[in-house]
Amino acid sequence: MTRIASEVLVERLAEWDVDTVFGLPGDGVNGIMEGLRRHRDQVRFVLVHHEEAAAFMACGYAKATGRLGVCLATSGPGGIHLLNGLYDAKLDHAPVLAVTGMQETSVLGTDYQQEVRLDQLFADVAEYNQVITNPVQLPGVVDIAVRTALARRGVAHLTFPNDLQVADADADPWAHVAPARPPRSAPRYLAPPGRPRQEDLERAAALLNAARRPALLVGAGALGAGAEVARVAELLGAPVVKTLPGKAVIGDDSPLTTGGLGLLGTRPSEELVDDVDVLFMIGTNFPYTAHLPEPGTVRVVQLEADPVRAGRRLPTEVPMIGDAKEGLRALLPLLRRNGDRDHLARYQQAMQRWRSDMRALQTPARHPVAPQYLMAVVDDLAADDAILTCDSGTVATWAARHWTIRGDRGFYLSGNLASMAAGLPYAVAVQHAFPGRQVIAFVGDGGFAMLMAEFLTAAQHRLPVKVVVNNNNSLGQILWEQMVLGYPEHGVRYPEPFTDFSSWARACHGYGAKVTRAADLPGAVRAALAHDGPALVDVDVNPDEPPMPGKVTHEQATRFAEAFLRGQPRRVAIASTLFRDRIQQMEG
Known part of the structure; x- marks a missing residue:
């Protein structure tokens, strides 16, 4: 059997320790599919139902493992479908390789069927972007592509x-005008040194040691450096604020953290950023500058892996370039213990009040079901090493505030792109990567409906993914954004009745339960988590529960009131929900 060029591609990916490719076949990648078939003992092909999901899966896989994620799509529309998931990888800095098909070289430029110049289309999203024009380019360009992504x-x-996919693996059909030879590289990647320069470490230590009201802001770049973050915070007496992608850096039950920042964050974190004199940013390029201190009011130290991102958000007095874990380990011996604990104690007390307020909203006494209670039930029953993948929308607010990072728990979502529909594909990919761990997708009805076919993917691959649908029969986040802008809601609620997604789960031969009463919720979640295959719990939640910011500004309150005065169609139900929230927080 003749060895074809596609085998060189697959073999080289295997040499890079790629063990999984997420994708959907088509006539533009039949040669690559044959290469995967011939090497199925080395690289597993995961057949999905939509190419967008394949790209999300590659991104989720890369985020959860730190390794290269790989997705495959056919020419034309298949490649186009990858883009949303690939932009998720680009914006969240996840290493992903996309492989696509293209029409035969003899018809390129003739407006052939499905002819799309995917290299041009991907020019913005890709750090490395190459058309294969000769089989002997492989494996050199594969090496460059993988190294670039990493x-x-x-x-x-x-x-x-x-045509080149099925060409002879060693074919080199053209005469060489110049004495050129394809590169002979090796499938190895050497990470840059992670330790910042000594002079930068010393400058950072001097500034941090002099701080009176320090705080740490940690992001996804600090995942895996939780012990070092906690040690630095304890030495400095500095509360730790976490970005949402960095939620799992340290436990939510830690006495050192004030939780998240921004619209989905906590009141203590919002108050803290207005109070600090030194801010230490670790592994984050937090984009929401409205929630950061006013430039010039604080002194800033930053530990960042990419020199381009250092100092991007705030004037940074001491930028350090390096890995979070290695950088903090090098910094720790230079730090002195701050004996004044008043600053830390003040925010620990504020967090106790905040946690009490959040617990008060986790009540089973409401009908319809409070979304805070739904997330609290999942949080209580899930394993201490469970991984939660979350969609975008109001579900992100409930997960940010009511999913507790403890033990070895993980948390992943589409961060900077904030795309809907990522939660379920992420869960499928993470379950492939960690077959022995509990993986839960917490999704809204809008996001789930976009790529709900991937529940069938989980069933067909016998993956025990658990899906919890926060069903408010609306595009909830947009609804509240309209109101904060002062506009009455429009075009954001689906016609009633609520969809029953549990019937889809059962049709896929998975476990499915529909919950409309709070009393039935714990039993349904417990049964889903115990099920030995994919399971889904669809919960009708209160559609009028607002995802309120941790700290409501005067402008937000004014515009919210304006929306009511202009004829908000459900103002009575919304006002009633807000009133009950406040009463329960006072009673709690």
Whole structure:
């Protein structure tokens, strides 16, 4: 059997320790599919139902493992469908390789069926973007693509014409005008040194040691450095604020943290950023500058892996370039213990009040079901090493505030892109990567409906993914954004009745339960978690529960009131919900 060029691609990916490719076949990648078939003992192909999901899966896989995620799509529309998931990888700095098909070289430029120049289309999303034009380019360009994705923490793209996929693996059909020879590289990647420069460490230590009201702001770049973050915070007496992608850096039950920042964050964190004199940013490029201190009011130290991102959000007095874990380990011996604990104690007390307020909202006494109670039930019953993947929308607020990072728990979502529909594909990919762990997708009805076919993917691959649908029969986040802008809601609620997604789960031969009463919720979640295959719990929650910011500004309150005065159609139900929230917080 003749060895074809596609086998070189697959073999080289295997040499890079790629063990999984997420994708959907088509006539533009039949040669690559044959290469995967011939090497199925080395690289597993995970057949999905939509290419967008394949890209999300590659991104989720990369985030959860730190390894390269790989997705495959056919030419034309298949490649186009990858883009949303690839932009998720680009914006969240996840290393992903996208492989696409292209029409045969003899018809390129003739407006052939499904002819789309995917290399041009992917020019913005990809750090490395190459059309294969000769089989002997492989494996050199594969090496460059993989190294680029890993080094730049982004997307690489290879598009492979159909005829070259099945060409002889050693074919080199053209005469060489110049004495050129394909590169002979090795499938190895050497990460840059992670220890910042000594002079930068010393400058950072001097500034941090002099701080009176310090705080740490940690992000996804600090995942895996939780012990070092906690030690630095304890030495400095500095509360730790976490970005949402960095939620799992340290436990939510830690006495050192004030939780998240921003619209989905906590009141203590919002108050803290207005109070600090030194802010130490670790592994974050937090984009929401409205929630950061006013430039010039604080002194800033930053530990960042990418020199381009250092100092991007605030004037940074001491930027340090390096890995979070290695950098903090090098910094720790230079720090002195701050004997004044008043600053930390003040925010510990504020967090006790905040946690009490949040617990008060986790009540089973309401009908319809309070979404805070739904998330609290999942939080209580899930394992201490469970991984939660979360969709975008109001579900992110409930997960941010009511999913507790403890033990070895994980948390992943579409961060900077904030795309809907990522939660379920992420869960499928994470379950592939960690087959022995509990993986739960917490999704809204809007996001789930977009890629709900991937529940069938989980069933067909016998993955025990658990899906919890926060069903408010609306595009909840947009609804509240309209009101905060002062507009009465429009076009954001689906016609009643509420959809019953549990019937879809059962049709896929999974476990499915529909919950409309709070009393039935714990039993349904417990049964889903115990089920030995994919399971879904669809919960009708209060559609009028607002995802209120941790600290409501005067402008937000004014515009919210304006929406009511302009004729908000459900103002009575919303006002009643807000009133009950406040009463329960006071009673709690």
